[in-house]
Amino acid sequence: MVHFYTETISGHVRRICGNGDVCMYLVEGSDRALLIDTGYGVGDLRGYVEGLLDGKPYDVVITHGHIDHAAGAAQFESCRMSPLDIEIYEEFCSLERRRAKVDSCGHPDFKDVVPEDFAGVDASVMRPLADGDVFDLGDVTVEMIAVPGHTPGMMVPLVVEEGIAIFGDACGVGTLIMLPHSTTVERYRESLLRLKEHEGRYAIVLRQHGTCASTKRVLEDNLELCDLVLAGKDAAEPAEHNGAPCLRAAKTDPATGRRVDGREGNLLYLADRIR
Numbered sequence: 001m002v003h004f005y006t007e008t009i010s011g012h013v014r015r016i017c018g019n020g021d022v023c024m025y026l027v028e029g030s031d032r033a034l035l036i037d038t039g040y041g042v043g044d045l046r047g048y049v050e051g052l053l054d055g056k057p058y059d060v061v062i063t064h065g066h067i068d069h070a071a072g073a074a075q076f077e078s079c080r081m082s083p084l085d086i087e088i089y090e091e092f093c094s095l096e097r098r099r100a101k102v103d104s105c106g107h108p109d110f111k112d113v114v115p116e117d118f119a120g121v122d123a124s125v126m127r128p129l130a131d132g133d134v135f136d137l138g139d140v141t142v143e144m145i146a147v148p149g150h151t152p153g154m155m156v157p158l159v160v161e162e163g164i165a166i167f168g169d170a171c172g173v174g175t176l177i178m179l180p181h182s183t184t185v186e187r188y189r190e191s192l193l194r195l196k197e198h199e200g201r202y203a204i205v206l207r208q209h210g211t212c213a214s215t216k217r218v219l220e221d222n223l224e225l226c227d228l229v230l231a232g233k234d235a236a237e238p239a240e241h242n243g244a245p246c247l248r249a250a251k252t253d254p255a256t257g258r259r260v261d262g263r264e265g266n267l268l269y270l271a272d273r274i275r
């Protein structure tokens with residue numbers, strides 16, 4: 001059994017927690033709602049969301065195909081996600097991987113989980129999602145901004161009227177660009193420049209891990225680090241993620257994991273995937 005709960009972010013946005021180290025977001029307008037991400041696919045997320053919405057119609061978008069964002073998709077009749085991430089969804093969201101992840105993470109949210117709590121895997125529920133797609137929810141709209149980097153199909157939803165950008169895994173305090181399916185640093189830099197074009201449209205940056213929030217500065221920090229990496233002038237601090245070696249662009253304090261210079265954004269990459 002999984003117990004979901006919400007935190008109110010704004011007049012239209014709620015954060016859904018209770019699924020371990022990741023959160024989801026629910027944007028509710030006067031006519032419709034939009035669920036952003038589906039967590040690990042553990043627990044009855046669909047039942048919980050429909051209880052919150054009390055009959056209001058809704059759509060589901062998935063920011064990218066990773067296990068902690070897309071794995072609940074099969075609970076829903078249809079979800080929208082970039083086709084570029086379908087293979088990632090099929091590979092990473094298998095029942096086997098999710099059981100292993102939930103067992104090994106030891107997160108208190110999952111302490112009473114039973115096999116029946118796991119949603120299945122079904123790529124046939126996925127419908128395409130593209131840059132610029134807009135969800136008109138009545139008195140609020142959500143627009144998709146493609147930010148390839150962490151994954152090729154990565155999307156940043158922008159809650160237009162409330163000036164909220166949900167960066168998710170696209171850009172953060174330790175953006176992971178060293179995964180097998182991540183883009184090069186050079187390509188990621190182009191994505192960030194495109195995201196920066198929207199900078200005047202949001203004041204609030206939300207993420208889905210850790211503190212689940214950042215300052216707008218996090219984008220500038222990641223962009224600056226891309227420039228430094230491309231110039232061979234970053235810290236290139238040896239690091240690892242899930243046991244795989246990689247490099248961290250800005251130097252961090254091992255005790256806190258934070259940048260020693262007090263800045264916010266950081267970037268993990270591979271030396272042979274810069275260009």
Ligand SMILES: [Zn+2]
Pocket residue numbers: 064066150169
């Ligand atoms: Zn991810």
